[in-house]
Structure formats: C-alpha cells, structure tokens
Amino acid sequence: MMFLAFALAASVPVPAETPAASAAYAAASGAASELGITADGSRASEAAPPTAPSGEGASASAAPNPAAAAELSPGAALPSPSSDASPPSESPTSNASPSMPVPPSGDLLLYMNSARMEQGSKAYTAARPLAVKAGVSYGSLRSLAERLGFSVAYVPAKKETVVRKAGLEARFTNKSKYYTASGIRTLMKGAAYTDKGVFMVPLTSITAALQIPYTVDQRSHTITLKQAAEPAASFTVQAGDIIAGETRVQYKARASSPSNLQIVQEKWEGRQEVFAEPGIYPVTYQVQDTAGRWSKPYTLSITVTSPNIPPVAMFSTDKKEYRMGEPVVIADESTDEENAITDRQWTGKQAAYFRPGPVTVSLTVTDKHGAAAAFSQEILITDETLYAEDEFNRLFTPVGSNFPIDGTSVKNMELLPFTYDTEPYTLFRSTGPESIREEGVLYQDVIDGPARILLHHKNTTGPKLKIYMLASNPNPRPATLFIESSGMAGPTPYGEIAGQMSLQRYFASIASGSAARELVLAPGETRLLFQEIGQNALSQGDIVTFQGEVASDSAVKYTSLVVKADRDPLTALPSLPFLDPNQSIVRGTFADSTRIFDYAPVVGTTPARIYLSDNNADPFQTGYDGIKGTPATNSGNYGVLYKIVLERVAPHTLLTFNPRGGLFRGSALVNGSVVTFSHLGAASATDQNSVLYRTGAGEESVEIRISPAAGSNLPFCLLLSPLPSVRS
Known part of the structure; x- marks a missing residue:
C-alpha cells in the first residue's frame, strides 16, 4: 500500500x-x-x-x-x-x-x-x-x-x-x-x-x-x-498632496472574487470628492458578490492639508554701505510655513565688490509646491578700498574653492628641492586596456606585503559589464590580508568625475579608518576583494575608478577582470583570456609607490612651489607588466601617493593647488581633512588656484597627502605664499 x-x-x-x-x-x-x-x-x-x-x-x-x-x-x-x-x-x-x-x-x-x-x-x-x-x-x-x-x-x-x-x-x-x-x-x-x-x-x-x-x-x-470564500476590495487615491477645498480626489477601486463570482454591489463610507477642511479622513470600501458575501471593509486614512502658503523671501546685510574689497555679510532670512524651501536663486550677490556705486542684490525662493517669492535690496559701494581683489581672494576664498591668478607667474616662484623617501607600497595599476572591448583578465600579478590598487576602465563593448578584483592564495598556508583604505567611484560617463570621487572616498577612508578589516584566505582559495568594485554594472560608455590599499603577510595573486554583468567572476576566471592593453594607457606593477617629501626649513615667508608628476624632479616610476613580462613606465605617476610634510610653515601662509596640465578634478587630505577641488576648461585651468589650507597666527606643521587623479591632466604644483595683512 x-x-x-x-x-x-x-x-x-x-x-x-x-x-x-x-x-x-x-x-x-x-x-x-x-x-x-x-x-x-x-x-x-x-x-x-x-x-x-x-x-x-x-x-x-x-x-x-x-x-x-x-x-x-x-x-x-x-x-x-x-x-x-x-x-x-x-x-x-x-x-x-x-x-x-x-x-x-x-x-x-x-x-x-x-x-x-x-x-x-x-x-x-x-x-x-x-x-x-x-x-x-x-x-x-x-x-x-x-x-x-x-x-x-x-x-x-x-x-x-x-x-x-x-x-x-x-x-x-x-x-x-x-x-x-x-x-x-x-x-x-x-x-x-x-x-x-x-x-x-x-x-x-x-x-x-x-x-x-x-x-x-x-x-x-x-x-x-481550501477555497477562499469572500470577495476582496481595495482602492487607491492619486499620489501627491490633497489640499482642502482644492483637490478633487480620484478614487481607483479594485474588487475581485476568488470564486470568480460577479461583483454586484459596492458600498463607500466617508468618501468625498473634495474635502472642505484639512484633517485625516477614514474612507472605507466594500463589495458584494452574487452569492451575497460581502468583502471585509478596506479603509484608507486620507490626509487633507491646508492650502499652500507661498514662502517669504527675505535677507539682510550687516551694513548698508561697504568699501571696495570689504566682506559683505548677507543673512538669508527666508521662511516657509512647512520649512520646505527647495531652491534659492541669487542675483548680484558677491562676497565683496570692487567697483564703486549702488548694487542690487535679489533673492528668489521656491517651495516644494512650486510657489515662489522674491526680495531685493540695494547696497552702496563707496570709492574707498579695503582690499584689492587679489588680496581679498587670498584671505577669504573658502577652502576647496578657486580664485584667479596669473598662471605664468607660477614659474617665477622659488622651486623647493624635491627629494623624497619611499614606503614599500607596490602599485597594482590596472588602467590598460582603458577602453574594454571584450571579457577577460585586465591585469594580474603576485605581490607580497603592502599593495595599492588602482583601477580605471571604460565599457565600450555594448552589453553591461562588471569589473571585479580577486585575491588568490598560492601558498600552502593561510594568508591574511589587511584592508586599509578604499575609494570606489562610478559607473559614470565622466572619467574625471570618477577619478575625483574615487580619491575623495579613498582619503576619507584613510582619515576615518572606515575601510579597515581582515580577510583570511585558505591555501589555494580565491575570493572577491573590495566587493564594492563589482556592485554596479557598467553600461555602454560608463567608467569606474578605484583606489585602495591592502597589506598581506605572504605573497598573494591579485587579478582584475571584466565579465558580462550576469556572470560569476569566480567560475568565469579559469576560461578568461588575458587582455592586451593595445593602447598607450599603462598597466603594470610598480614598487615603492608612496613618496615622502619631508621639508624642515621654514616656508611661506616668500612665494614657493612644489612641482609634482613632471618626470623631472619627480620622475615617473618604472616597473613591469606582470602578464606580458615587459618593462612598463607609470606615465603621470597615477596611483602614487605623495606625503608632503612641511614641518615649519610660517604664520599667515596660504597653501594652494595649481594645475599645470589643464583640466583637473582632484582631492587631497590636508592635516586630516579631505579637501576636494575642480579646475575646468583646459585653457584657463592653469590660471586658477584652489585653496587647500591657511595657517593661523603661529607657525604650524602641515601634512598634505595627494595623488594624481585618474582622468585629469598633469603635472601640478602646490603653492605657498604669505597672506596679506588683515585690515579693519
């Protein structure tokens, strides 16, 4: 049986x-x-x-x-x-x-x-x-x-x-x-x-x-x-605010019978087409089938709000008259009943003015409902001067923001002698082929000890792709990896933005220690490393950039690869071909990729510059292609971390970043704080300065960590100059 x-x-x-x-x-x-x-x-x-x-x-x-x-x-x-x-x-x-x-x-x-x-x-x-x-x-x-x-x-x-x-x-x-x-x-x-x-x-x-x-x-x-007996009823109303006395409520009812019986009657309680007053209103819906069974009541609480009151635009200035070059303090005092101002548009607003005469400053504010209000106020600029424009910019431009300079004058500044020591971080640079046209292994090599990983790739295949970083233990004993930092950016169609955001997150993880963790590989085991790299797929034309650091207590084989978005990288790895760079874009392994410039003399009393990634005082790294076994040069020193330690920076010194090769979007870690800056327009970028730091009333030690940003142009300079005296 x-x-x-x-x-x-x-x-x-x-x-x-x-x-x-x-x-x-x-x-x-x-x-x-x-x-x-x-x-x-x-x-x-x-x-x-x-x-x-x-x-x-x-x-x-x-x-x-x-x-x-x-x-x-x-x-x-x-x-x-x-x-x-x-x-x-x-x-x-x-x-x-x-x-x-x-x-x-x-x-x-x-x-x-x-x-x-x-x-x-x-x-x-x-x-x-x-x-x-x-x-x-x-x-x-x-x-x-x-x-x-x-x-x-x-x-x-x-x-x-x-x-x-x-x-x-x-x-x-x-x-x-x-x-x-x-x-x-x-x-x-x-x-x-x-x-x-x-x-x-x-x-x-x-x-x-x-x-x-x-x-x-x-x-x-x-x-x-088991047979469901009673019918089911539900309903929805339109999305968005329902305003008392204004909004006509649109009810969309749904009814079904698990027995396929016809719905013959419906019943509403509390339903109104327009609610006259604000409040919360319960609305209930029921249906009946041909067998006489009623559904359970379905109730929605409908929130009815008061009609929108437009915002109020308002601002004040600390004075009615200002000298040329005098800081203008403007306080935004705009209000909204729901505290829902979503946009502010200023016209005529500046941090200071450098021509005499009346100036009209206007502000338009818009709330989340689209209601707007405007306010204008006139101030007077006298013919007296407090600061010249260049003096004002040096004193008051916010950290991370730019001000104009004469780019040719940079060449006349004192060039500090760039002599450096190194730290034994081995750079794994996977940037070629930069434009990916097929699945395969992008780069692979065995590294023992501290390593810095740099990835920068673009999908030009058509189908969605994912890039992964793998770590394999070739040893007969377990290998422990210590992840130190991580900066992932993209996918995005803009390579310079990916390079900047990757560095910003990389430096932020160094400052916070948020990326720190351990990973143990059994003998012969291969695992994903930096899983955030493969989290999102690259569409056609998308670019990703990654910079991060990992140390190991024994030799580890690192592999960067690309596969279609629906493939498992671990199972795909044995059948993937090694890809050839086929471009001038470099890939390779480069030793001693942290350069330390420790400068003891006093700086900042006169204009001076530190010239980096110029292949002169700061030569490009030489290494090898771990797949092809051929020599490689790290053109631009991308992936190199510069630790600039200025032990004695004079009081009231301005430290700035000046690009010398054109467009540059970058980030730096200055005395433990992340500073992000952008220089757009290849022709005018060299005539711009980004503020990195200002010293106070006493002598200070300043440490700047900076790395060439993928997708940006090189070389670049760090500039030091005395600040103008403060006047009242």
Whole structure:
C-alpha cells in the first residue's frame, strides 16, 4: 500500500517559494507528516513534505460558466465513497474557447480512492477517482480546477492544458514530469497521464501550481482543498498632496472574487470628492458578490492639508554701505510655513565688490509646491578700498574653492628641492586596456606585503559589464590580508568625475579608518576583494575608478577582470583570456609607490612651489607588466601617493593647488581633512588656484597627502605664499 504522505508531496519546484504558498503548504505538509496515513487509511512510517513554487501569474481570471458542470454532475444525495459512476470523457478536443467553471462555494472535500467530492453541502462526482500510481496521488485536473473556480483550456499548438484564475496560470502537458506556473518550470514527482480520456496530474502539483492550501483528515480519509470564500476590495487615491477645498480626489477601486463570482454591489463610507477642511479622513470600501458575501471593509486614512502658503523671501546685510574689497555679510532670512524651501536663486550677490556705486542684490525662493517669492535690496559701494581683489581672494576664498591668478607667474616662484623617501607600497595599476572591448583578465600579478590598487576602465563593448578584483592564495598556508583604505567611484560617463570621487572616498577612508578589516584566505582559495568594485554594472560608455590599499603577510595573486554583468567572476576566471592593453594607457606593477617629501626649513615667508608628476624632479616610476613580462613606465605617476610634510610653515601662509596640465578634478587630505577641488576648461585651468589650507597666527606643521587623479591632466604644483595683512 502506498503512503499518502509521499503522494501528497508530489512536486518539487525548482525556484524558491513564495511566502503565501510556503505558509499554506507548510501547514499542509505538517498535517500530512503528522498523520502519515496512506491511501487506504493505514499509517505511514515517514513522509516527505511538499514544497510550493514561486511566482505569480499575469493573466486575468475567466468569467464563470454554468455549462461547464457536465463533467462534475452534482447530485441531490451524497454518493457512497465506493461509487463507480461512469465519468464522461475529458479528452481535450477544443482549440477555441476554454471550458469555464461552475461558480463554486466553499471548500472542496475529496475522498481517497474515490471520485466523490463534496462542496457547499452538495455532492459531485469527479471524472476519475483519486488514484495512487508509483507512490504518487493523482487527480483529475479538470474536475478539481473547475470545482474551485479555475478555467481550463487546451492549447493544441503546444499540446498544453492551461488552468487560470485571478492572476494565476499553470500549464500541464500529457506524459511530462514538468508543469509551468507563471512562467516558472517545475519538476513533479510523477508524469501526468491520461486515463480513459481524463487528464490526471499529481495532486500536490495541482495544489502547488494553483496555490491551493489543503488539510488531511486521518479519521475520515479525506483531503480538504481550501477555497477562499469572500470577495476582496481595495482602492487607491492619486499620489501627491490633497489640499482642502482644492483637490478633487480620484478614487481607483479594485474588487475581485476568488470564486470568480460577479461583483454586484459596492458600498463607500466617508468618501468625498473634495474635502472642505484639512484633517485625516477614514474612507472605507466594500463589495458584494452574487452569492451575497460581502468583502471585509478596506479603509484608507486620507490626509487633507491646508492650502499652500507661498514662502517669504527675505535677507539682510550687516551694513548698508561697504568699501571696495570689504566682506559683505548677507543673512538669508527666508521662511516657509512647512520649512520646505527647495531652491534659492541669487542675483548680484558677491562676497565683496570692487567697483564703486549702488548694487542690487535679489533673492528668489521656491517651495516644494512650486510657489515662489522674491526680495531685493540695494547696497552702496563707496570709492574707498579695503582690499584689492587679489588680496581679498587670498584671505577669504573658502577652502576647496578657486580664485584667479596669473598662471605664468607660477614659474617665477622659488622651486623647493624635491627629494623624497619611499614606503614599500607596490602599485597594482590596472588602467590598460582603458577602453574594454571584450571579457577577460585586465591585469594580474603576485605581490607580497603592502599593495595599492588602482583601477580605471571604460565599457565600450555594448552589453553591461562588471569589473571585479580577486585575491588568490598560492601558498600552502593561510594568508591574511589587511584592508586599509578604499575609494570606489562610478559607473559614470565622466572619467574625471570618477577619478575625483574615487580619491575623495579613498582619503576619507584613510582619515576615518572606515575601510579597515581582515580577510583570511585558505591555501589555494580565491575570493572577491573590495566587493564594492563589482556592485554596479557598467553600461555602454560608463567608467569606474578605484583606489585602495591592502597589506598581506605572504605573497598573494591579485587579478582584475571584466565579465558580462550576469556572470560569476569566480567560475568565469579559469576560461578568461588575458587582455592586451593595445593602447598607450599603462598597466603594470610598480614598487615603492608612496613618496615622502619631508621639508624642515621654514616656508611661506616668500612665494614657493612644489612641482609634482613632471618626470623631472619627480620622475615617473618604472616597473613591469606582470602578464606580458615587459618593462612598463607609470606615465603621470597615477596611483602614487605623495606625503608632503612641511614641518615649519610660517604664520599667515596660504597653501594652494595649481594645475599645470589643464583640466583637473582632484582631492587631497590636508592635516586630516579631505579637501576636494575642480579646475575646468583646459585653457584657463592653469590660471586658477584652489585653496587647500591657511595657517593661523603661529607657525604650524602641515601634512598634505595627494595623488594624481585618474582622468585629469598633469603635472601640478602646490603653492605657498604669505597672506596679506588683515585690515579693519
């Protein structure tokens, strides 16, 4: 005798379970396992719990059709379980319209080894009895599905029987061990078959595919398929604010019947087209089906706000008259009832003015509703001068902001002798091929000790790609990696922005220590390193940049690679080709990639400069290509970290950044604070200065950490100059 507990576990889905199906089937599984009864009522020693498939269908449910009752033949009296009434043929012959179900009412009760079914105090006879075949319980798909309100149709072109209701869809094929529910193919415990023209399917494949909960009663030898009885109602209103006395509320009602019954009546409570006063209003919706069942009330609380009051634009100045070059202090005093000003636009506002005469300053503010207000005020600039424009810029330009200079004058500044020591950080520079045209290994080498990783690549293949960094342990003992810093930027179409943001995050992680963690590799193990690199896919034209540092207690093989976004980099690695740079863009391994300039004499009393990445006083690194074994030159010294330590900087000294090669977006770490700056326009960039730091009234030690930004032009200078005296 076959075990019912095994028969009820008749399908094993390939995908993960949905929460709704999982809950229902877990309950049923528990019942079957606990009862452990067989088809003839005897106890089973063990049971395999059924599982449920995932996914929801997208098709609409069919309307009920009483003509479909021919197969089920309701009777006035309940037949005995041994009834052998001859069922009609269930052979699929129609290729046009589907068979439509009788509107059912209530749960469906099945008897083991019998064609008897009960529903709503009436008896029905299935086309074939429940049967056990090779340890699996089978039932008539059409009999069960239509009794529970599903439509059943045969598709000759695909030789499939399709069952649908309320967004669910399942497809079964004769002699196949698989069914498809909402596009997901799932394995059954047994193949579907035809018995005397009746299509038989494993019982729990039917319940799993159609998401029908069930229970088993060991005393009566019955199985109950649960049927949702009442209809469901819900509604939504339009997005956005609902304003008292203004907004016409748009209600979008939804109603459905799990039994495919027609919705014949609806009821609203609290509904208003326009709410006259602000407040919170509960609105309730219910529907009724043709069986007289009402849905549970569905209630939304609608928040009605007061009509918007526009913002008020206002500002004040600390004075009405200013000398030329005198700082103008403007206080924004704009207000909004909801504190929701989203935009401020100034005209005529400057930190100082350098021409005499009246000046009109205007402010326009806009709130989140789009309401705007404006305010203007006139101030007078006298013909007296407090600071010349250059003096003012040096004293008051904010850190990270730019002011204009004569770029040719930089060459006349004293050049501090750049002599440096190094720290043993080995640079792993993966920047070639910069433009990626195929999947493959971008760069690979073995490094022992501290390493700095620099990646800068662009997707030019078309399909979405992901770039990864891997670490492999080639040693017979575990290897420990100590991640020290991390700066990931992109994907973005703008290489200079990616380079700047990568450095900004890199320096921020150094300052905060937020990236610090350990990673242990077992002998022969390969793992993802810096997982943030592969987090987002690159579309066509996108660029990513990464700079970070990791140290190891033994030799580690580092690999940068690129694969299509849907591929696993670890499984793809053995089959990937090594890519050739094919460009002048460099890749390679470079030793001693931290350069330390420690300068003890006093600086800042006269204008001076430090010239970096010029391949003269600061020569380009030489190394090798770890894949090709050929020499390599780190043109531009990208990835090199400069630690500039000025031990004695005079009081009231200005330290600035000046690009010498054109466009530059960069970042630096100055005395522990991250400073980000931008110089746009290749022609004018050399005539701009970015403020990095100002010393105070006493002599100070200043440390600047800076690295050439990927995507920017080189070389660059750090400038030191005395500040003008402060006047009142």
